[in-house]
Amino acid sequence: AQSVSQHNHHVILSEAASLELGCNYSYGGTVNLFWYVQYPGQHLQLLLKYFSGDPLVKGIKGFEAEFIKSKFSFNLRKPSVQWSDTAEYFCAVKGSQGNLIFGKGTKLSVKP
Amino acid sequence: SQTIHQWPATLVQPVGSPLSLECTVEGTSNPNLYWYRQAAGRGLQLLFYSVGIGQISSEVPQNLSASRPQDRQFILSSKKLLLSDSGFYLCAWESQWGVAETQYFGPGTRLLVL
Numbered sequence: 437a438q439s440v441s442q443h444n445h446h447v448i449l450s451e452a453a454s455l456e457l458g459c460n461y462s463y464g465g466t467v468n469l470f471w472y473v474q475y476p477g478q479h480l481q482l483l484l485k486y487f488s489g490d491p492l493v494k495g496i497k498g499f500e501a502e503f504i505k506s507k508f509s510f511n512l513r514k515p516s517v518q519w520s521d522t523a524e525y526f527c528a529v530k531g532s533q534g535n536l537i538f539g540k541g542t543k544l545s546v547k548p
Numbered sequence: 549s550q551t552i553h554q555w556p557a558t559l560v561q562p563v564g565s566p567l568s569l570e571c572t573v574e575g576t577s578n579p580n581l582y583w584y585r586q587a588a589g590r591g592l593q594l595l596f597y598s599v600g601i602g603q604i605s606s607e608v609p610q611n612l613s614a615s616r617p618q619d620r621q622f623i624l625s626s627k628k629l630l631l632s633d634s635g636f637y638l639c640a641w642e643s644q645w646g647v648a649e650t651q652y653f654g655p656g657t658r659l660l661v662l
Contacts, residue, residue: 445589470650480638480653526592533597534642535582535607536651540591 438463438531442539449517450547457512457542459501459527468530469510471501472538475523483525486510497521519548550575554639554654561661567612567626569657571639574620579641581622582651583614586636595637598622599644634661 443458461467471483484495491503501512510527524543528536551574561567573579583595594607596614604614611630615623622639636658640651 472653479655482650482652485650528592531594533605533607534580535594535597536584536592536640537594538584538592540589 438529438537440527440529440537440539442525442527442542444542445540446543446545448545448547451519452516453546455512455514455517455521455544457525457527457544459510459512459539460508461510461527461529461537462508463529463531463537465532467503469501469503470528470530470536471495471499471510471512472526472528473523474526474541480526483512517544517546519546522546550641550652552639552641552652552654554637554657556657557655558658559660561629561659563631563661564628567624567629567633567659569624569637569639569659571622571624571654572620573622573641576620576641576643578619578644580644580649581616582640582642583622583624584638584640586638586656588635592638596624629661631661634659 439462441460469486472480473483474480484493486493486503494500499514524541526541527539531537553572582597584592586592598616612626636656638656639654642649642651
């Protein structure tokens with residue numbers, strides 16, 4: 437069965453620290469990968485996505501993710517986090533039915 | 549531009565009562581529509597999806613049902629709510645034109661069953 441694993445449940449960082457959130461998926465076909473973010477009290481919104489081409493994908497607000505096929509990974513990175521990055525982050529892969537299969541999410545708390 | 553609406557925003561219902569949550573999309577035609585549930589510590593789980601009017605596919609057997617009476621309207625229902633139905637319900641839409649599409653989410657409905 438298709439699945440997505442996010443390694444960290446809760447990450448706490450100080451401002452200006454670097455961020456890397458892990459995501460691994462299990463899916464043997466062509467992968468379409470996504471990172472979504474949910475800021476407190478707001479909609480779930482797209483941060484970035486990978487469909488094909490350059491495995492290093494740049495998203496909004498300085499985030500990027502790297503698709504490593506051999507490791508079945510799609511880790512999210514940001515070189516310097518801000519307090520406003522406090523949110524919950526979800527990794528997802530497109531399933532065979534077109535639905536999104538989500539990881540359980542990682543809560544990021546950034547201390548000012 | 550496209551927008552997606554959900555209502556109500558929050559709902560508190562007694563066990564055994566009926567449920568109707570509504571999702572509507574504006575600014576697009578023939579979207580694929582999805583209902584997800586986000587339970588605490590469990591991520592988002594697909595409940596139903598629809599590729600057209602009257603076409604509903606269910607991913608998880610449960611006491612919930614879905615209907616799509618109009619192209620841009622997707623309704624989630626239950627005849628008798630269970631405590632385990634509590635959660636955050638999200639509706640999403642995507643363009644019908646292939647699998648390489650992004651899903652866009654509504655604001656969600658927070659349901660508490662007591």
